[in-house]
Amino acid sequence: MKYTITLGALAALSLAGIAPSAAAQGKPAAEKHHMKPMHAMPAMKAAPDPTTADFEKFREVLEDDNPAELFEQKGKELWTMKRGPKNASLEQCDLGLGPGVVKGAYVKMPRYFADVDQVMDAERRIVYCMETLQGFKAADLAKKPFSSDSSTPDPVSLTTYVAGQSRGMKLAIPQKNPKEREAFEVGREIFHYRAGPYDFSCATCHGEDGKRIRTQVLPNLSSKSGAMAATQGWPGYRMTGGLMHTIQWRMNDCFRQQRFPEPGYVSQTITDLLTYMAVNANGQVYKGPGIKR
Amino acid sequence: MADPMKIRAQMKGDAAEIRVLMSHPMETGQRKDGAGKVIPAHFIQSVTVTVNGKTVVDGQIGTSVSRNPVFGFRVKGAKAGDKVVVSWVDNTGDKRSDETAIN
Amino acid sequence: MNIRNISLLSSAAMIALLAAFPSQAQDYRAQAVAMMKRDFHAKGMAGMDRLNEDGLQAICNRTNNKPPKGIAEQMEKDEAASLKLPADGKLMGDWKSGEKIAQAGNGMTWSDKPGAPAGGSCYNCHQIGPKETSFGTIGPSLFHFGKTRGFSPENQKYAYTKIYDSKITNLCSSMPRFGHTGTLTEQQIKDLVALLMDPSSPVNQ
Structure with a gap:
């Protein structure tokens, strides 16, 4: 690593932070983490194993410098910018607390929206607003809905912004409307539905405490703490590859590994599954967009 | 145009702590895409930081730094209200400059 | 690829069991499955047929993976009937x-x-x-x-x-x-x- 530093007029400049911060975010560091040998080989009890404990420490250090904030910032820009065929901003988008109210909206979704007579999760609602207010086509947004090396889709940045506006607030997913309760019940069924060539359901991996796939700890999504752990981290900046992902991506990739066909982007299936998970986490504090290995 | 940086500048004791998050792919030129084609190098080459117009950092970085990098500096002699400007230029000539005031 | 060797051999037992679990949960399950069939699409080798339960999955889904003993034994036998051991009698490779x-x-x-x-x-x-x-x-x-x-x-x-x-x-x-x-x-x-x-x-x- 080469640093040519020219000191300016302000005499004492310390570079404390440059090397550690830069390295901490770099791929080599992240890989080292993966390769770190687990101690106590036989009869490993999971949660919290040494690898995870190490990563948790690492994440605490990074929390204040989470690159997710770059996407929050980008999302805020996109929210207020006049865009799309209708040349409108999203400032009239109703996320459930009235048109334009973003603060605190994320921790109350998925929720019932009377204008569509449906329950919608955050990203689904944002895409709906992009369609109705700005004139974007849902089919176009669904073509490449997930972040890649070359691009971060707008709904990802927007969802990250909206999520950031609920930082530090308690999760309060409403269950008053019959459709909201129905979404929870249907979501629970989707969660437990075993099918496909591997006989997997979501619950096969995420229905018990303290289990791991390889070294990755699996949150038990049917429990309060597990559901929170899962809800907490999304949207999340993944250091492997340096990509910003929302929970829509997480659900999609889980179904891929479940050996199912592909769920539609921002479909009702995903909303209902998210309702089940988020209601299980109700009452706990949402810390905002996370950072993941 | 490149996406904005996120700059935080805060007085901590007698020094200002400046932290910068940059939005950049920092592509090394050594990776290949799914089709086996080399992804062209695209990385920030130089970074400058000024406080009230005075250059306090004029540095060069390269491909060893990760995507969306974070940098941190401590600057003695700065005070609340001073204007911090961070700029970078990458190997394609793209550049970005953002500013904030120390609080 | 034939991944649907449905083990419906004991279908009579299964139907009896399914009838024994009518409850509201089943309505939500039916709703969930119908929703998935509407919302999912085939991709690569993962066809839409994968959303259908086979007999075994159906029993496990309806009993929270705790099938009554008699049915479990019967269906385990059905599964065993489809076991193909190597023709050469050798069970160990490299x-x-x-x-x-x-x-x-x-x-x-x-x-x-x-x-x-x-x-x-x-x-x-x-x-x-x-x-x-x-x-x-x-x-x-x-x-x-x-x-x-x-x-x-x-x-x-x-x-x-x-x-x-x-x-x-x-x-x-x-x-x-x-x-x-x-x-x-x-x-x-x-x-x-x-x-x-x-x-x-x-x-x-």
Whole structure:
């Protein structure tokens, strides 16, 4: 690593932070983490194993410098910018607390929206607003809905912004409307539905405490703490590859590994599954967009 | 145009702590895409930081730094209200400059 | 690929059971399945047929993976009837290939290349060889598998059977039916058996 530093007029400049911060975010560091040998080989009890404990420490250090904030910032820009065929901003988008109210909206979704007579999760609602207010086509947004090396889709940045506006607030997913309760019940069924060539359901991996796939700890999504752990981290900046992902991506990739066909982007299936998970986490504090290995 | 940086500048004791998050792919030129084609190098080459117009950092970085990098500096002699400007230029000539005031 | 060798042999028993679990939960389940069939699309090798339950999945889904004993026994027998042991009578292959198969987690997803050999994803859930420290804990540790159980032909057959169709011994096991679904070939299963049962395999050192 080469640093040519020219000191300016302000005499004492310390570079404390440059090397550690830069390295901490770099791929080599992240890989080292993966390769770190687990101690106590036989009869490993999971949660919290040494690898995870190490990563948790690492994440605490990074929390204040989470690159997710770059996407929050980008999302805020996109929210207020006049865009799309209708040349409108999203400032009239109703996320459930009235048109334009973003603060605190994320921790109350998925929720019932009377204008569509449906329950919608955050990203689904944002895409709906992009369609109705700005004139974007849902089919176009669904073509490449997930972040890649070359691009971060707008709904990802927007969802990250909206999520950031609920930082530090308690999760309060409403269950008053019959459709909201129905979404929870249907979501629970989707969660437990075993099918496909591997006989997997979501619950096969995420229905018990303290289990791991390889070294990755699996949150038990049917429990309060597990559901929170899962809800907490999304949207999340993944250091492997340096990509910003929302929970829509997480659900999609889980179904891929479940050996199912592909769920539609921002479909009702995903909303209902998210309702089940988020209601299980109700009452706990949402810390905002996370950072993941 | 490149996406904005996120700059935080805060007085901590007698020094200002400046932290910068940059939005950049920092592509090394050594990776290949799914089709086996080399992804062209695209990385920030130089970074400058000024406080009230005075250059306090004029540095060069390269491909060893990760995507969306974070940098941190401590600057003695700065005070609340001073204007911090961070700029970078990458190997394609793209550049970005953002500013904030120390609080 | 025929992954739907539906074991509906005991369909009479199953229908009797299904009738015994009518409840509201079933309405939500029907709703959930209909919703998935509407919202999902085929991709790569993952066709929409994968959203259909086979007989075994249907029982496990309706009993929270705790089927009544009688039905479980009957259906386990049905599964056992579809077990194909190697014609040459040899149950063990090469443990070195077995280790590679145990490491590989690919196979059957929409992003996998159709026709390419699948992995066994074994380390995802099991501790196996002593050198691999990145292992999952959904399944039991298989370290010292042969050493603790004994290197008998019966245990070879048990290991082969478990990998071929884990449901023969435990109807609602979390483990996939690798042989039954055609995910792994006969040779691959033999190699995995060797990994667990060959006295010279690192698993038994």
